[in-house]
Amino acid sequence: MKDKRALGLFEKYLTLWVLLCIAVGIVLGRIAPGIAKYLDGLAISVGDAPVVSIPIAICLFFMMYPIMVKIDFARVLRAGKSPKPLGLTLFANWIVKPFTMYVIASVFLGFLFKSFIGAEAMDFVKLPPGADWVVGTVRGAGEVVLHEGVKMLQIPLWRSFLAGCILLGIAPCTAMVLVWSYLAKGNDGHTLVMVAVNSLIMLLLFGPLGGFLLGVGRLPVPWQALVLSIGIYVALPLIAGYLSRLLIIKTRGEDWFKQKFLHLLTPVSITALLVTLVLLFSFKGDIILTKPLTILWIAIPLFIQTNLIFWMTYGLARLLKLSYEDAAPSAMIGASNHFEVAIATAALIFGLSSGAALATVVGVLIEVPVMLMLVRICLRTKGWFQNYQK
Numbered sequence: 161m162k163d164k165r166a167l168g169l170f171e172k173y174l175t176l177w178v179l180l181c182i183a184v185g186i187v188l189g190r191i192a193p194g195i196a197k198y199l200d201g202l203a204i205s206v207g208d209a210p211v212v213s214i215p216i217a218i219c220l221f222f223m224m225y226p227i228m229v230k231i232d233f234a235r236v237l238r239a240g241k242s243p244k245p246l247g248l249t250l251f252a253n254w255i256v257k258p259f260t261m262y263v264i265a266s267v268f269l270g271f272l273f274k275s276f277i278g279a280e281a282m283d284f285v286k287l288p289p290g291a292d293w294v295v296g297t298v299r300g301a302g303e304v305v306l307h308e309g310v311k312m313l314q315i316p317l318w319r320s321f322l323a324g325c326i327l328l329g330i331a332p333c334t335a336m337v338l339v340w341s342y343l344a345k346g347n348d349g350h351t352l353v354m355v356a357v358n359s360l361i362m363l364l365l366f367g368p369l370g371g372f373l374l375g376v377g378r379l380p381v382p383w384q385a386l387v388l389s390i391g392i393y394v395a396l397p398l399i400a401g402y403l404s405r406l407l408i409i410k411t412r413g414e415d416w417f418k419q420k421f422l423h424l425l426t427p428v429s430i431t432a433l434l435v436t437l438v439l440l441f442s443f444k445g446d447i448i449l450t451k452p453l454t455i456l457w458i459a460i461p462l463f464i465q466t467n468l469i470f471w472m473t474y475g476l477a478r479l480l481k482l483s484y485e486d487a488a489p490s491a492m493i494g495a496s497n498h499f500e501v502a503i504a505t506a507a508l509i510f511g512l513s514s515g516a517a518l519a520t521v522v523g524v525l526i527e528v529p530v531m532l533m534l535v536r537i538c539l540r541t542k543g544w545f546q547n548y549q550k
Contacts, residue, residue, distance in 0.1 A: 178525050181434050185441025186449065195442070215439065216512065220393050220504040221400075222432035226425035227500075228401030230338070231356045245347075245477070245486040249354050252473040252494035253332040254365060261329025261465050262322075262373050268461040269318045269325070276457055281317035285510040300378035315379065317515050321458055323379050324519025327505050328462070330369045332358045333496035340496065340531050341489035344538040351489040358493070359398055362501070366390045370505070393504045429500075436503060437521060439512060458522040466530050470495035474538075477545075484545035488538040496531055499523045 188195060202214045269277065284307045287293060295311065297304040302315035341351040367387050408417050473494045477487035502520040510516040 177430070177434055178437060178521075181437035182441045185438045188438065189442035193442070216436060216504060216507050217392060219432045219436045220500060221397055223429045223436075223500040223504075224393060224397035225401055226422075226429040227355075228359065228397045229405050229425070230352075230422065231359065231398075231401065231405075232352060244480050245350055245482055245490050246353070246357070248473060248476055248480060248482070249490045249493050250357070250361070252469055252476075252490070253358060254361065254369075256472065257332065257465075257469050257494055258326075258329045258369050258373060260468060261325055262376070264465050264468070265322050265325035265329075265461045266377070268464075269321050269457065273457040273460075274318055276453065277318045277321070278451075282314050283317045283320040283515040284312040284314055285320060285514045285516065287311055287313055288509075300375075302379075319377060319379055320510065320515030321519045322377050323374060323510060323514075324502070324506050324516035324522075325458070325461065325465075326373045326377065327370065327502040327516065328497045328499065328520055328523045329465070330366055330373070331362065331498035331501045331505075333493055333498050337489065337493050337496050340492045340535055343532075344488040344492065344535045345485070345542075346487075346489035346492075346538075347483075347485035350486050351493070354489065354493050358498075359394060362394055362498075363390055363398075366394070366501070366505075388508070390501075390505075392508075393501050433500060433503075433524070436507075437524070441521070454518075455522055455525065458519050459526050462523055462526060463530060466495045466526075466534075470534050474541075482545070484538075484542050487545055491538070492531065492534060495534060496527065497523050499527060 284305070285302075287304070293299065293304045293311070295304050295306050299313060300315075301319055302313040304311055305314045306312075307314070338348075338351055338355065342348060367390055405417070408421055412421075470491050474487060474491040477490055482490070499520055502523060503517065506514065506517040506520045
C-alpha cells in the first residue's frame with residue numbers, strides 16, 4: 161500500500177525541478193535574452209517607476225492561492241487552548257529568526273565570503289517606487305547610476321544577496337511546512353493553525369521588519385513596495401482562498417473540497433514557482449556561469465540559519481515539555497521559509513535580475529533536502545518527548 165505520508169511527485173523532486181529551471185533559464189537568457197526582459201517590462205507603473213511585474217504577480221497568485229485555500233480559520237479561534245506551542249512558534253518566527261538571519265548572512269556574505277563573491281562586484285537594483293533621484297545621488301550603500309538607459313541604484317553585490325536573505329528571514333513558511341509536519345507525524349491541527357496565524361501576522365510585520373533590517377543593512381527601504389508586496393502576494397490570495405473555500409464547501413460539500421478540489425490544486429503552486437524561476441535565471445545565468453560557486457556562498461549561511469532555528473526551537477519545546485506532535489511542527493515552521501513571498505518581494509523591490517532575487521531562489525534550492533533531513537531527525541528523536549506525549 162502506498163504510504164499516505166509520502167511526498168508527491170512535484171514535492172519529492174522539487175530540487176531537481178529547480179535545477180532544471182536553472183538550466184532552462186540560463187539557456188533562455190543566452191539564446192533569447194529579449195524574452196525575459198520583455199516579460200519583466202510588463203509592469204504596472206507609478207509615475208515612471210515599474211511597481212508590479214504582471215507576469216510575476218500572476219505566477220505568485222497561483223503559488224499562494226492553493227496554500228491559502230487550505231486554511232481553516234475557524235481553528236485559529238481555538239488556538240488559545242494550546243498557548244505554549246503557539247507562543248514558541250511565534251517567538252522563533254518573529255522575535256529570533258529575522259535577526260539571526262541578518263547576523264549570519266552579514267558575517268558570511270559581508271566578511272567570510274566577501275572576497276569570493278567579489279569585494280568590488282556591484283549589482284543594479286530598482287529605485288524605490290516614485291523615486292526620481294539625480295544620477296550620482298548616494299543612498300545608503302548605493303549610488304544612483306544610469307544603467308542601460310535606466311536610472312538604477314548600484315550597490316555591492318554581497319549586499320544585494322544580503323537583502324534576499326533578509327526577505328527569507330522575515331517570511332516564515334506557510335506552505336511546504338504542511339508537508340514536513342505530515343511526514344514527521346506531527347500535529348496537523350497545530351500546523352494548520354500556525355499557517356493561518358503566520359499568514360495574518362505577516363500582513364502586519366513583514367513590512368516593518370523588512371524596512372528596519374534593510375535599513376540597518378544600508379539598503380534602500382521602499383516602504384510603498386513592501387506594503388504593496390504583502391497586499392498583492394499575501395492579502396489578495398488569502399482573501400480569495402477564504403471566500404472560495406466557503407463558497408465551494410457550501411455548494412459542493414467539505415468531502416468534495418478536500419478529496420477533489422485540493423487534489424487538483426496540488427501541482428499548481430509548484431508549477432507557478434518553476435515558471436518564475438525560469439524567468440529569474442534567464443536574467444542571472446551570467447553569474448552562475450562565470451561564478452558557479454555563488455550558489456554555495458549563499459547556501460551556506462542559509463543552511464546554518466535553518467539548523468540554528470530548528471535546534472533552538474526543538475530544544476525549547478523539550479524544555480517546555482511539549483508533546484512530540486507539537487514540538488516537531490513548531491521547530492520546522494521556524495526553520496523553513498516562505499520562499500514564494502520572498503521571491504516575489506525581491507523581484508518587486510529590487511528587480512527580477514537582482515542578486516536579491518537570486519538569493520531567494522537559493523532558498524528554494526536547498527529547502528527540500530534540508531527539510532527532509534530535519535524530518536528524519538525528528539522521527540529519530542521522537543523518544544526525547546516520550547514523557548510528554550498527549
